[in-house]
Amino acid sequence: MSRVLFLQCYRRPPGEPVGPRYEASLGVLSAMLKADGHTTRLIPVTHFDAAALGAALKEACPDVVLVHIDGTAVDLARRTLGALAETGPPPIVAAGTFATLMPSTALSMPAVNAVIVGEVEEAFRGWVRSGLSGSASDSRVPGVMLRSEGRPATFRPAPLIDDLDALPPADRSIFGYPPSHPCFDIVTSRGCPMRCAYCTNDALRGLHDDPPGFVRRRSPDHVCDEIDELCMNFPETQRLRFPDHAFALDYAWLESFADVYAHRCGLPFSCHLRANSVDEPTVEALDAAGCDEAEIEIVSGSNFIRNEILEMDTSARQIERAFELLGDRGIRTRSINYVGAPYSSEITESDTVRLNRRLKPDFVQVRVYYPFPNTRAAGIAEEMGWMSNRGEVCFAEDRSVLDMPTLPAKTIARVARRMAQDISEPPRQGWRAALGRLPIFPGWRLSDVLGTWLDPRGGDAVAPRR
Ligand code: SF4
Missing domain, CATH: 3.80.30.20 (tm_1862 like domain)
Structure with a gap:
């Protein structure tokens, strides 16, 4: 079973209250991974701070990192990944709107091993289940683009999740809400x-x-x-x-x-x-x-x-x-x-x-x-x-x-x-x-x-x- 770390890269607009930023797909993914026996943790990254990041990583000691990149935090994610690359990190996958719409750019970021194109939940779970290889029983995990392969001609994004009721309720515990x-x-x-x-x-x-x-x-x-x-x-x-x-x-x-x-x-x-x-x-x-x-x-x-x-x-x-x-x-x-x-x-x-x-x-x-x-x-x-x-x-x-x-x-x-x-x-x-x-x-x-x-x-x- 793996320790999965989510790095949630986003920029907070002025006026937004300081506190947890809810991202439904990460909450749902966390619930799915926990059901599979993994542990999850989320660290918000709203500005570049190499020392804080290093300390958080040391404490979390992840087996795999998912970097969720908001469209307003591309440079921030690049700097964060650059700092991560120097620590000999575990496998890193990039996801989120930016990674979905500009996968080749996301794939070229430091230390990124794979990019998830499309809705993250089933694709990331499939990637983890495949032993982080991207292949399961000789078939590709849909939506996962590997750095080692670039963008295959036949690549397809992760299929849309048709039945949202089949997804578990989001795991709110990762967002750090205070009990009150x-x-x-x-x-x-x-x-x-x-x-x-x-x-x-x-x-x-x-x-x-x-x-x-x-x-x-x-x-x-x-x-x-x-x-x-x-x-x-x-x-x-x-x-x-x-x-x-x-x-x-x-x-x-x-x-x-x-x-x-x-x-x-x-x-x-x-x-x-x-x-x-x-x-x-x-x-x-x-x-x-x-x-x-x-x-x-x-x-x-x-x-x-x-x-x-x-x-x-x-x-x-x-x-x-x-x-x-x-x-x-x-x-x-x-x-x-x-x-x-x-x-x-x-x-x-x-x-x-x-x-x-x-x-x-x-x-x-x-x-x-x-x-x-x-x-x-x-x-x-x-x-x-x-x-x-x-x-x-x-x-x-x-x-x-x-x-x-x-x-x-x-x-x-x-x-x-x-x-x-x-x-x-x-x-x-x-x-x-x-x-x-x-x-x-x-x-x-x-x-x-x-x-x-x-x-x-x-x-x-x-x-x-x-
Ligand atoms: S396209 Fe839909 S989600 Fe986007 S701004 Fe318009 S109403 Fe909102």
Whole structure:
């Protein structure tokens, strides 16, 4: 039996609470490996620290390491693997969205022996069962690409796991939650029917040749079984969050979930909604189930940015209607906005402020746009020559990685810093405010130089309205 170590490489965006970062696939994989008699441990890697990594490895003494690479932590993973390579490490396999979409690059990272392309659970378990050779009974373990072989012509990604109910509940013990942790993420689906250009979903769908069964859902009872187990292990659980973007995109499933959840669980919860799919029956079902907060990606108030560049297929009217319906039911709303998407300008960012003012969300969240690798929006930025060499560290520091003539990185930082306040507070009146708004050179207003005397707003990018 093996000691399996997960290194979870990701960058924490500003505003995200410090604490465990739940990754459902690793939780499920851990449960499967433990059922096979292995032991598992997870170490989060959010910044490079060779000494801490060395000490953790010495203590964990793993037989095999799985490095899970987030699209925002590729350089971080490379440095981490470089440090690992010097310690004479056990076999290392890379997995996660980046490894899936750019397997050859992942395979070329220091000390990586294999890459898992596709959903990790069955492929990694197969790799471990094969004695880490990648072959079992003369057949390849699907989805495992070996460094010794490169990319065979016949290589196929790990098949999509069709029946999510066949998977065990995620093992939460590896994420280091304190016993009194009050709120947990529960993932109910895999895949998404939408095709937003800033998301890796489309590339993942393409990897599997756009199969009809790409979007899969757990049965409501399977979800509630997991919640029962969770509440047993963490009796102080007070609320839940359903972060998957496809959570409310299938009304038949949602209706049945609402019914089962209200009877079996009933904890208040928040969820992610797509504005173009929010209608009265959806909000009614959410309300009946106990939803008290919904987050919606507005992304941009500009129709051009939202629909022509980022292909969200979402009109301003749909967004307004979604906020109205949720407000009517007393469900708190959180609007999520991105500053500095390709082709943005100060005008399009003002559109975002104006749209949010009409929506009156309870919470406003503002982030700087980050071009995730392998997305169409990142492709636009690359094609236009807007990608700087500032790198992925920008994601964690909420700085723009793009250099666009229409909205320089410094202006993006300033707009992002002020947007939540600009939305929450009506425009200031009076001569000092008017003076502060005077443009002094492109992207800069007088108040940016003279500061609080002219305009005291600024600071935190997340502004609760009540
Ligand atoms: S709805 Fe969310 S998960 Fe689906 S494609 Fe758009 S951004 Fe990606």
